[in-house]
Amino acid sequence: xxxxxxxxxxxxxxxxxxxxxxxxxxxxxxxxxxxxxxxxxxxxxxxxxxxxxxxxxxxxxxxxxxxxxxxxxxxxxxxxxxxxxxxxxxxxxxxxxxxxxxxxxxxxxxxxxxxxxxxxxxxxxxxxxxxxxxxxxxxxxxxxxxxxxxxxxxxxxxxxxxxxxxxxxxxxxxxxxxxxxxxxxxxxxxxxxxxxxxxxxxxxxxxxxxxxxxxxxxxxxxxxxxxxxxxxxxxxxxxxxxxxxxxxxxxxxxxxxxxxxxxxxxxxxxxxxxxxxxxxxxxxxxxxxxxxxxxx
Numbered sequence: 001x002x003x004x005x006x007x008x009x010x011x012x013x014x015x016x017x018x019x020x021x022x023x024x025x026x027x028x029x030x031x032x033x034x035x036x037x038x039x040x041x042x043x044x045x046x047x048x049x050x051x052x053x054x055x056x057x058x059x060x061x062x063x064x065x066x067x068x069x070x071x072x073x074x075x076x077x078x079x080x081x082x083x084x085x086x087x088x089x090x091x092x093x094x095x096x097x098x099x100x101x102x103x104x105x106x107x108x109x110x111x112x113x114x115x116x117x118x119x120x121x122x123x124x125x126x127x128x129x130x131x132x133x134x135x136x137x138x139x140x141x142x143x144x145x146x147x148x149x150x151x152x153x154x155x156x157x158x159x160x161x162x163x164x165x166x167x168x169x170x171x172x173x174x175x176x177x178x179x180x181x182x183x184x185x186x187x188x189x190x191x192x193x194x195x196x197x198x199x200x201x202x203x204x205x206x207x208x209x210x211x212x213x214x215x216x217x218x219x220x221x222x223x224x225x226x227x228x229x230x231x232x233x234x235x236x237x238x239x240x241x242x243x244x245x246x247x248x249x250x251x252x253x254x255x256x257x258x259x260x261x262x263x264x265x266x267x268x269x270x271x272x273x274x275x276x277x278x279x280x281x282x283x284x285x286x287x288x289x290x291x292x293x294x295x296x
Contacts, residue, residue: 075111082139083107089145094127098143101125110135118143126170152194153179155186155213167194187216196239197222203243207256221266230256233264242268 027033054060083106087095101121104113115133122131122143132144148170150162160173162182169191173179183201190197197214200222204211212225222239224232234242242265249255255263255273262274 075109080110081107082110082113082135082141084139085141085143086136087143087145090128090147094125094145094147097125097127098122098145102143104141107139113141126168129164150179150182151198153182153184154191155184156188163191163194165194167191183211184213185216186213187219189219190214190216193219193222199240200224200234200243203240203247206247210256226256229261231262233262233266235266235268238268245271 054063082104085099085102085104085106087098090098101124102118113135115135118141119131119133122128122133122145127148128145129148130146134142136142148162148164148168150171151165152163153173153176154161154163154169155176160176161169162171162173162179163169163185176184183198185191185194185197193216197216200214201211204214204224207224207226210226210228210230212227215223215225217223217233221236222234224234224243226232232243232246246255246263246265250257259276260273261276262272264272264274
């Protein structure tokens with residue numbers, strides 16, 4: 001038998017892809033196109049569906065109401081409720097002031113508390129140096145206070161106030177005897193020069209039993225005020241050294257034990273002593289007697 005031969009008009013099929021298939025394959029090899037298919041198309045479809053759904057006002061209101069209810073239910077869960085407020089580091093009087101400016105109605109959700117606002121309100125009190133506010137486990141609003149500590153009593157024309165080490169007046173006093181343990185300073189501007197006043201008071205410790213306080217004069221210098229209406233007038237510059245000279249004279253000559261009303265140290269190289277009126281009269285009488293005796 002003779003071999004059968006295929007007709008010459010029959011040709012083999014071309015394995016190459018079609019033009020459109022080729023272009024599609026090329027696009028799929030492009031990272032940007034694949035990203036658009038995976039992300040861009042689903043996002044666009046979801047956005048379109050969402051816009052169509054929320055175009056209706058009733059559906060929008062219903063959605064917002066459902067979200068609000070879910071949020072309220074979550075925030076009012078027992079583990080998020082604050083039941084009481086604890087204040088540490090404050091005196092009873094200051095704690096009462098804090099409770100007045102933070103009028104919270106417990107229990108309430110911790111999500112309703114503006115902790116920074118509460119801290120600023122508490123720190124705004126004059127007696128508070130610093131404050132920290134936090135919510136502790138167990139539903140406790142914890143307020144930790146660093147209260148100002150008084151170092152002196154300041155007498156002004158308006159009355160008496162307590163000063164801390166920074167010269168901040170933070171509490172009024174009705175009477176000097178409420179804090180008789182603290183030194184007294186007086187005069188306008190005394191709080192700004194408190195550090196210098198405390199140095200002077202420290203040097204004047206040997207006169208503690210007679211010391212009444214220090215007074216700021218003209219917002220420039222200090223006077224040391226003692227009992228028996230005695231006063232040591234200090235200069236503007238180097239007042240501590242001037243007071244030390246007076247104390248040395250007092251130790252050597254018992255200067256302040258005499259009938260002296262004023263020891264004026266404002267001119268450092270020329271200290272001046274002012275005698276009481278009674279002592280002055282006695283001195284003039286003694287001098288007149290001496291003159292008579294000399295004449296005889």
